[in-house]
Amino acid sequence: MDARLEPLFTPWKIGNCEIKNRIVLTSMGGTNLLGWMEKNHFDKEGARFIMEAAKNNAGLVLPGCQPVYNPMFGQWLYKNKKMYEDLKAWMPEFHKTGAKLFVQLTAGFGRSFTISKMMESLYANKFLRVVSKPFMDLDKITATASPSPNRWSDKVPSREMTVEEIHEFVEAFAKCAKLLQEAGVDGVEIHAVHEGYLLDQFTLKYVNHRTDEYGGSFENRYRFAVEIVQAIKKECGKEFPVSLRYSVRSMTKGFREGALPGEDYEEAGRDMAESEKAVKYLQDAGYDMLNCDNGTYDAWYWAHPPIYMPENCNLLDVEHIRKFVDIPVVCAGRMDPLAAAEAVAEGRIDGAGFARRFLADQAWVTKLMEGREEDIRPCILCHNGCFNMCHYKGVPNDQELSDSLHLARCAVNAETMQWDKHYIKKAPSSKKVHIIGGGIGGMEAARVLKLRGHEPVIHEKSDVLGGTFIPASAESYKDKLRDLLAWYRRQMEVQNIEVHLGEAVRDMAQFGSDPVIVATGAVPRILKNVPGHERMIEACEYLNGAKVGDVVAVIGGGLTGSEIAYELALKGKKPVIVEMKDDLVSQTGVCLANSSYLREWFALHQVPVYLETTLKEVREDSIICATKEGKEVEIACDSVISSAGYIPNPLQGNGKGVQLVGDCLKVGNLRSVIWSAYEAAMKV
Structure with a gap:
């Protein structure tokens, strides 16, 4: 000690x-x-x-x-x-x-x-x-x-x-x-x-x-x-x-x-x-x-x-x-x-x-x-x-x-206060299980499979484990998320789990009759109907290091967009939030303690927030929006970050013995990713 x-x-x-x-x-x-x-x-x-x-x-x-x-x-x-x-x-x-x-x-x-x-x-x-x-x-x-x-x-x-x-x-x-x-x-x-x-x-x-x-x-x-x-x-x-x-x-x-x-x-x-x-x-x-x-x-x-x-x-x-x-x-x-x-x-x-x-x-x-x-x-x-x-x-x-x-359950620990539903049960026979995707969902599935006696194999197309959790944990104040990512990577080493990096799987037929868990996550929703959308920086691109100017319009005031705007302000930038709904972070699963902090922080620091406002066009140095009443608003900005949500990205060709977990099945949050991965690993 x-x-x-x-x-x-x-x-x-x-x-x-x-x-x-x-x-x-x-x-x-x-x-x-x-x-x-x-x-x-x-x-x-x-x-x-x-x-x-x-x-x-x-x-x-x-x-x-x-x-x-x-x-x-x-x-x-x-x-x-x-x-x-x-x-x-x-x-x-x-x-x-x-x-x-x-x-x-x-x-x-x-x-x-x-x-x-x-x-x-x-x-x-x-x-x-x-x-x-x-x-x-x-x-x-x-x-x-x-x-x-x-x-x-x-x-x-x-x-x-x-x-x-x-x-x-x-x-x-x-x-x-x-x-x-x-x-x-x-x-x-x-x-x-x-x-x-x-x-x-x-x-x-x-x-x-x-x-x-x-x-x-x-x-x-x-x-x-x-x-x-x-x-x-x-x-x-x-x-x-x-x-x-x-x-x-x-x-x-x-x-x-x-x-x-x-x-x-x-x-x-x-x-x-x-x-x-x-x-x-x-x-x-x-x-x-x-x-x-x-x-x-x-x-x-x-x-x-x-x-x-x-x-x-x-x-x-x-x-x-x-x-x-x-x-x-x-x-x-x-x-x-x-x-x-x-x-x-x-x-x-x-x-x-x-x-x-x-x-x-x-x-x-x-x-x-x-x-x-x-x-x-x-x-x-x-x-x-x-x-x-x-x-x-x-x-x-x-x-x-x-x-x-049922309070006091835990997003990062599927077992806590759910021991009757989530528990490690030794498998009757050991199987090789292929996991496509090395994000949090893939690593949680591998961890549980190994504890049950199976031989999981992770196939990750990038050169590092973590998936979209890498940008999700990138903001300066998210040290605890980076700690969790480090914990998962350590579990892969401690349990000696086989990991193939830089390996993109395109055909699951190569695995024969072996069980397969797909954890390929989600892809960003692109606002293709908005003229000039190609000028926008996607949220994960920004979190992965893409440069932005001084005044930054954030399109989408859900949790991800609000956290990006908060990070921008902490860095001395001038964020502007544009949200279609009538409130920021108006989504289930986000505790009032978390969301009220962000809403009140933006109000205190006079971060411009446009509610019930829709993006209509992205120009070189501004965006054009429309209010609920139909009034056109032009907002000057140097950069535009799109945080318009995500859509599932499952690998095609799902068949018998294939399970989808996390966001590639249904876009949710870290809790839904970890819990669904745990449950999928229990079924093998």
């Missing part, structure tokens, strides 16, 4: 509870021990994930948050005694790992509850609203401190919670904590004066306009969170540890409007001055630890950092508030282990929180300890598998129901 990391592997205490090291697996929806958006039960899939992390040297483990009142079916978490008995039976095995377990309990989501089109329909129809109450009472689920707009939808507003409801929740926290204590759990974490969830909404002045004992003054706004810890301590005793998930600063300008790193703005939520006071107040109320980052759902990219956010984006703020308390403080949010170790060594923080790294590779801590960093499968901060909640103009959460119900 790198000696600089040693401070991360020293013991520490939360109250009287000793933790063996400073690595904290922070809570993620979908990794729940007692079920998620379903009837509560002891969840074996969640338990398997938690156990894997514990076996692989996580010090403190926090499963996915457990609503004390389940949004689905209206269950109170303390009423199902059987699942606590199952948990109690499981705990001794967990404790053999040496890790400690805190279960995170949540009051809920309030105005941050993720609304879908189906929920909008339920709420709009009075009859359906009544009929659906037993399994989804939206009026109760979305209730908050004061009447407020929902983060995702204008059609499902949030009403004010009653004092009686608040008291009911406080009592539920205490009852659940007691049952968890009796089951052998080491502590609980209260979710959350953090990220703009319900308890946080009570503390934030831009949401809370109450005039009773839960609104107005500082003490009143924090009363809900204080009463919860006091009730738990009364029920469980003062020695039972209670952590609080906490956002140091809200980084929020108002409803649905965040503040970007470095932006000069007026804080609508909790500023640093209030936070300095709040952390001491919450400590004195009885909280034993603060598990910290920044942001709200209105500024979601702070709590769920996409790849555009800087590493250790919350560290300075967390280090600052550490000075105002005597209890341990944990920092989370794109944490780099080396930076975390240095901060721990200098006493600036007490623990480091990591989450989605564990989805990509549950053994990453073990590999870190063994000095095998190059073997760690990296998280690329895409949110495609774990949290792809989408929202764009006029559309609430545009997400497949399967994704809504």
Whole structure:
């Protein structure tokens, strides 16, 4: 192990509870021990994930948050005694790992509850609203401190919670904590004066306009969170540890409007001055630890950092508030282990929180300890598998129901939380399997085939493995994508997989009866109907190094086009985005944390964006576009980049024993490429 990391592997205490090291697996929806958006039960899939992390040297483990009142079916978490008995039976095995377990309990989501089109329909129809109450009472689920707009939808507003409801929740926290204590759990974490969830909404002045004992003054706004810890301590005793998930600063300008790193703005939520006071107040109320980052759902990219956010984006703020308390403080949010170790060594923080790294590779801590960093499968901060909640103009959460119900899967690791569907099963007999295409899909298929006992052979027409992922990972801020590409190339070497570079396959008949997997990807859509289209530079050409001028028109404001425009601006160029739709990145599979960052970054930096605008002609020094109303617009530019999408490029002659994977079958994203390649390799 790198000696600089040693401070991360020293013991520490939360109250009287000793933790063996400073690595904290922070809570993620979908990794729940007692079920998620379903009837509560002891969840074996969640338990398997938690156990894997514990076996692989996580010090403190926090499963996915457990609503004390389940949004689905209206269950109170303390009423199902059987699942606590199952948990109690499981705990001794967990404790053999040496890790400690805190279960995170949540009051809920309030105005941050993720609304879908189906929920909008339920709420709009009075009859359906009544009929659906037993399994989804939206009026109760979305209730908050004061009447407020929902983060995702204008059609499902949030009403004010009653004092009686608040008291009911406080009592539920205490009852659940007691049952968890009796089951052998080491502590609980209260979710959350953090990220703009319900308890946080009570503390934030831009949401809370109450005039009773839960609104107005500082003490009143924090009363809900204080009463919860006091009730738990009364029920469980003062020695039972209670952590609080906490956002140091809200980084929020108002409803649905965040503040970007470095932006000069007026804080609508909790500023640093209030936070300095709040952390001491919450400590004195009885909280034993603060598990910290920044942001709200209105500024979601702070709590769920996409790849555009800087590493250790919350560290300075967390280090600052550490000075105002005597209890341990944990920092989370794109944490780099080396930076975390240095901060721990200098006493600036007490623990480091990591989450989605564990989805990509549950053994990453073990590999870190063994000095095998190059073997760690990296998280690329895409949110495609774990949290792809989408929202764009006029559309609430545009997400497949399967994704809504099954969070905490991983785009780069097809097995995580899908062990019943994706697993390595040894083949009954070894076969030579030809893979046409050495991109990510081809390499994933080869990797899985080799693990199953087959002999994969990759045929790649270029002189390097990686395919279109090479330009996809080329932008300056995409170091984690380049790490993933390096990981895949290393897997080909470690597993001694046969690779033929510079070999274009034109006739699959040469492989006889051997199984074949085609992973030839997609080709760019060329706007041949646009006069002057030959003057445009295709997106991958630019990413592969094609030169552009100072003012660059980017045709297409989806994720690829928006990321190219972002890169151009970072390099000092002047991008102009032209998009046919009424919003940027209006596509499924792209988390709101990612897309809202880009939209707000362009607005802050005054990048010209032409929405509902169609390219009509490319001239030597300008483009001609048409608005929705039919008005002609001429935009001066030095270069034009086309990011108009891609179309599948399968090899012709598909027959028996031939499988297509990834974009050559259907254009998608990295998740669809990796998962389909894994599944194809399982079938051979």
